[in-house]
Amino acid sequence: xxxxxxxxxxxxxxxxxxxxxxxxxxxxxxxxxxxxxxxxxxxxxxxxxxxxxxxxxxxxxxxxxxxxxxxxxxxxxxxxxxxxxxxxxxxxxxxxxxxxxxxxxxxxxxxxxxxxxxxxxxxxxxxxxxxxxxxxxxxxxxxxxxxxxxxxxxxxxxxxxxxxxxxxxxxxxxxxxxxxxxxxxxxxxxxxxxxxxxxxxxxxxxxxxxxxxxxxxxxxxxxxxxxxxxxxxxxxxxxxxxxxxxxxxxxxxxxxxx
Amino acid sequence: xxxxxxxxxxxxxxxxxxxxxxxxxxxxxxxxxxxxxxxxxxxxxxxxxxxxxxxxxxxxxxxxxxxxxxxxxxxxxxxxxxxxxxxxxxxxxxxxxxxxxxxxxxxxxxxxxxxxxxxxxxxxxxxxxxxxxxxxxxxxxxxxxxxxxxxxxxxxxxxxxxxxxxxxxxxxxxxxxxxxxxxxxxxxxxxxxxxxxxxxxxxxxxxxxxxxxxxxxxxxxxxxxxxxxxxxxxxxxxxxxxxxxxxxxxxxxxxxxxxxxxxxxxxxxxxxxxxxxxxxxxxxxxxxxxxxxxxxxxxxxxxxxxxxxxxxxxxxxxxxxxxxxxxxxxxxxxxxxxxxxxxxxxxxxxxxxxxxxxxxxxxxxxxxxxxxxxxxxxxxxxxxxxxxxxxxxxxxxxxxxxxxxxxxxxxxxxxxxxxxxxxxxxxxxxxxxxxxxxxxxxxxxxxxxxxxxxxxxxxxxxxxxxxxxxxxxxxxxxxxxxx
Numbered sequence: 162x163x164x165x166x167x168x169x170x171x172x173x174x175x176x177x178x179x180x181x182x183x184x185x186x187x188x189x190x191x192x193x194x195x196x197x198x199x200x201x202x203x204x205x206x207x208x209x210x211x212x213x214x215x216x217x218x219x220x221x222x223x224x225x226x227x228x229x230x231x232x233x234x235x236x237x238x239x240x241x242x243x244x245x246x247x248x249x250x251x252x253x254x255x256x257x258x259x260x261x262x263x264x265x266x267x268x269x270x271x272x273x274x275x276x277x278x279x280x281x282x283x284x285x286x287x288x289x290x291x292x293x294x295x296x297x298x299x300x301x302x303x304x305x306x307x308x309x310x311x312x313x314x315x316x317x318x319x320x321x322x323x324x325x326x327x328x329x330x331x332x333x334x335x336x337x338x339x340x341x342x343x344x345x346x347x348x349x350x351x352x353x354x355x356x357x358x359x360x361x362x363x364x365x366x367x368x369x370x371x372x373x374x375x376x377x378x379x380x381x382x383x384x385x386x387x388x389x390x391x392x393x394x395x396x397x398x399x400x401x402x403x404x405x406x407x408x409x410x411x412x413x414x415x416x417x418x419x
Numbered sequence: 420x421x422x423x424x425x426x427x428x429x430x431x432x433x434x435x436x437x438x439x440x441x442x443x444x445x446x447x448x449x450x451x452x453x454x455x456x457x458x459x460x461x462x463x464x465x466x467x468x469x470x471x472x473x474x475x476x477x478x479x480x481x482x483x484x485x486x487x488x489x490x491x492x493x494x495x496x497x498x499x500x501x502x503x504x505x506x507x508x509x510x511x512x513x514x515x516x517x518x519x520x521x522x523x524x525x526x527x528x529x530x531x532x533x534x535x536x537x538x539x540x541x542x543x544x545x546x547x548x549x550x551x552x553x554x555x556x557x558x559x560x561x562x563x564x565x566x567x568x569x570x571x572x573x574x575x576x577x578x579x580x581x582x583x584x585x586x587x588x589x590x591x592x593x594x595x596x597x598x599x600x601x602x603x604x605x606x607x608x609x610x611x612x613x614x615x616x617x618x619x620x621x622x623x624x625x626x627x628x629x630x631x632x633x634x635x636x637x638x639x640x641x642x643x644x645x646x647x648x649x650x651x652x653x654x655x656x657x658x659x660x661x662x663x664x665x666x667x668x669x670x671x672x673x674x675x676x677x678x679x680x681x682x683x684x685x686x687x688x689x690x691x692x693x694x695x696x697x698x699x700x701x702x703x704x705x706x707x708x709x710x711x712x713x714x715x716x717x718x719x720x721x722x723x724x725x726x727x728x729x730x731x732x733x734x735x736x737x738x739x740x741x742x743x744x745x746x747x748x749x750x751x752x753x754x755x756x757x758x759x760x761x762x763x764x765x766x767x768x769x770x771x772x773x774x775x776x777x778x779x780x781x782x783x784x785x786x787x788x789x790x791x792x793x794x795x796x797x798x799x800x801x802x803x804x805x806x807x808x809x810x811x812x813x814x815x816x817x818x819x820x821x822x823x824x825x826x827x828x829x830x831x832x833x834x835x836x837x838x839x840x841x842x843x844x845x846x847x848x849x850x851x852x853x854x855x856x857x858x859x860x861x862x863x864x865x866x867x868x869x870x871x872x873x874x875x876x877x878x879x880x881x882x883x884x885x886x887x888x889x890x891x892x893x894x895x896x897x898x899x900x901x902x
Contacts, residue, residue, distance in 0.1 A: 219629045240631035252623045256488055257679045266619050270630040275612045302677035318626075328629075 170233025172197050172326040172357040173218065177227035180210070180217045186225065187213050191382045195326075195359055195374070200352045202362040202372035202388075206401050209379040211361045212248065215328050219245060231326065241270050244324035246315045248331050254304045254311065261299040263314050264290055267321025282321075289320040293343065309340030316347060327351070329360045333367075345371055365401075368392070453703040464589060468655075468702055471591040472694035472713065474599040475652040476664065478606050480672075480690025482648045483665035484683050485641055487673055489621050494536075496662040497551040498642075499649045501532025503562025503658050506583050507569060514572075516579055518594045518654075525650040532558050533642060562658070585708030586657030588701040595654050602651040606644050610683065617641060618679050656697065657710035664690060667717040671724035674731045693717035747850045749796060752789040753816035754823070754849075755779045756799065756806060761874075769807040817877040818857075822849040824870035825860045831871040832864060838871035 173195040180188040188210040195201050203211045216222045218229050220236050231239045244267075267289070268282040278286075290296045293313040298306065303314065312332055319327055333341055348358055348371070362368055368375060368388075375391045377383040377400040384396045457465050486495045505528025509521035532554045539550035569580060582590050610617060620627045620637045628634050645665075652661050672685035697713025704712075726734050755778040759770040776786035790806050793799040798812030808816060823845045830841040852860075870876055 216625070219625075221625050221628055236629075237631045240629070243629065245626055245629040247623065247625045251625055253488075253490065256622045257673065257677050257682050258618070258622060259677060262618075262678070263622075266615075266623070266626065269615055269619055269627075272615070274616060277615060 170230065171195060172232055173359065174230040174233075175214075175218060175227065176229075178214070178217060178224060178229065179226040180213050180222055181225045187380065188217065189381050190227070191378075193376060193382060193385055195357060197357050198352060198355050199357055199374045200348055200372050201357075201359045201374040201376060202368050203359065203376045203378055204362050204365060204368050204400070205378035205383075207363075209400075211363075211378055212330050214378060215330050215359070215361055219243070219328060239326075241322075242325045244319040244322040244327040246319045246327065246329040246332055249308065249311050249315065249334070251330075254306075256303065258303060259299070260290065260295060260301050260303060260306070260314050261286060263303060264299075264317045264321050267318040270322060285323070286317070286321050289317040292320060293317045293347065307337070309336040312336050312340060313343065316344065320347075324356075326357045327359065329358065331361050331363060333360075334363060365397070450703055454699075457699055457702050464591075465702060467591045467593060467596050468588040468698040469695060471596040471599050472588045472655050472698035472701075472709070473691040474596070474603045474694075475648075475655050476668070476690030476692070476694030476713075477687045478599065478603040478648045478690075479652055479661070479664040480668040480686035480688070481606050481610055481683060482641075482645045483667075483669035483690070484672060484679075484686040485617060485621060486645070486665055487669040488679070488682070492662075492666045492670075493548065493551050494533075494642075495645065495649070495665040497536065497555040498529050498532060498646060499658060499661040499665070500555045500562075501558035502526070502529040502646070502650055502653065503559055503583075504528050504565055505562075505650075506653065506658070507562055507565030507580070510569060510580055511565070518592075518598055521653075522598060522650055525653065526646050528558065528562075529646040529649060530643075533646075559658075582657070582708075583653050584657050585659060586653075586655050586661075586697070586701075586710030586713070588655045588698040588709035588713075591655055595651075599651045599655075602644075602647045606648060609640065609644060613637070614680075655694070655709055656713050657708060660710040660714045663714040664693065664717060667714065667721050668693060671717070671721040674721075674724045674728040677730070689717060689720050693720060745792070748789065749792055749798065750815065750819045750850055752779065752786075752793055753798060753808075753812055754819050756808065757816040757820050769805045772801065772804050772806055775806060819849050821877045822852045822857060824874060824876045825857065825864065825867075826852065827870050827872070828864055828867055828876075829860050841871065 171194050173193070175191055175193040178188060178191040178193075179186060191214060203214060205211050213222065217224055218231075218236075220229075229236065231243055236243060261283075264286040265278045265282060268278045268285065272278060272282075287296065287299070290299055293316050295310065295313050295317060298310065303311065306314065316329075316332065319329070332344055336344070348360070351358055352373075360372065362371065369392050372388055374386060375388050376385040377391060377396055379400050379402075383400045384391045456462055457469075460466055460469070483495065486492055502525040505524035505526070506521050507524075508528070509524030510516060512520045512524070535554050536547065536550045539545055539553065540547055566580060566584075579587075579590060616627075616632065616637050620632065620634050624634055627637075649661050649665070652664065656664055668689035669682070669686040671689050672682045675685050676682050693713050693716040696716035697709045700712035701707060701709035724732070726732055729735055752775070755775050756770055758778055759774040760767065763770070772786055772790060773783060775781075775790065776783045779786055779789065781789065787801075790799060790801050793806075793812060794801055797809055798815060799806050799808050801807075826845040826848045827838070827841040830836045830844060831838050868876055
């Protein structure tokens, strides 16, 4: 009975989520359900709380109110089914580890305390590195990588987690065009394999092409649903207000679509 | 830091008469005999001093490596100064240098210091640096006041507590060494067992927390081990400089390697070496404080690493720059020889050094030196004022000329630059184009034969080391040229 429930529970369910920094709320009352097998983009203006939402869901920030369910349970119960790609700037790239070391960290969640990754873990890490075309750079210290390469290392680490639900914080920020194309292909492949992927995204102009569901966020949830229903001039206007000049271009191009 | 030094100076002044007497003794000290005693290891006090100092180096090196990669070096400094009042209170508890009481007092004071740092950060708008500075100096000040009070107590002058200020490895007893050994085993065990946990929580805390790990537990256990390391090291290296033993060996190790495991090993090794050196000087110099010598030894290792580290070292970098400059000079000479041969229609297999000199805008002597370099590199031979390629030299010359002309062509074709704008750029690029880039350029340029100035581009057959140019006057770009 319990098992049946957990398999049908959505990968992510958020209810009335409220987060405050220094008692100053940055996210209020967010309700959200992400269905299984979807590729969901979280978009909104700077300071809208996109990354905050991701971090709160992952338990990296304390909640002022509300709750989060991962596959119907707590994050701790489903940590192995949950993968995470942090923002690139969140780590020190001079740290003395090489590319392979970082990808192997994706296996750490599957290992009990005190156990080192073994041969099987190395094989998985190699396969994941190969998937992002980084295998030839496996032995490089991570500081000797370009921005796009660093992002691909983080993606390979997430792949090595072999999770069912992934959270990615701005994976497209500051990467070259080739990496951007490689990442979006990878995301689509993951979706095709039934994974659920939630991505914080900053670029409105590509959001519609990349994601099949969108979450429009500006301190509160403006809208969430299939891209075709949510990516409308009215809702975008409501999300971005008058703050973004690119908005009018996008809205205009929406109007030109048949 | 400056307040710390001032306060330390005051303590030394208070202890001045005792110091003067010891310096008087030192004059008659026989360095050679004392060194022989040290290396024979017969004397138990030598064994304690050496063993204790090396254990403290290992332990501090291990913990320091984590501090350095976490950018928490100042935390080690603050913690090590904050333990001083605890040392004094531990002494006052039984009016003896009981290692257990002093250990407990010092760990308590250190942890209190760490808590105060956290509290200041959480409740004020100050960042960590101000909080660390406050804790470091105020705790140290309290410690100095307590120390001075102890000195003035009956029997306090002979307390031996002044050894805690700058360290006295020669005063290490068996209890101190057992304490150090215990802490070292604990640190080695924790780092060995939870290596992956400590590395990941240091590198990417957010990711570690997303795995559901108790990140705070790992952080505080590391800080506790750090406090243990500091406190057990105090007797040998002293409060003022123990932080140097945390930071300097680890900082030197960081320059030597790009892997955490290797960094831990190097750091522990440097720490042990510096510890041994400190013990040696403390023993042979009798009443000299150990800490400064230990730290100077560590600093010397750091300077060596700074100079000679294979990838990050200054000497290595200079050497690579120099050798790159030399390679570019050789390649330019090869190119000049090629040009002279080309001007002669490749009828001659040897060319005059004078011609090369003119081409390089060099004096004959200068060109002679450059050709001498080619000879040493096995790229050309010179005899009788005339120079000829070796097969390898000829291949290398063809590659350079080819790189140059391909790049010029690429710039004029693809980047739409005028032909008289591309030479300077190609002069630089020709030396750095990799094989793969050359192949891509060729494909992109449809295996073109002539550069923008109408010169022939050496083909694949020339690079593969075909017959010498004289045998194939028409060979460049002729039938035997690029496919």
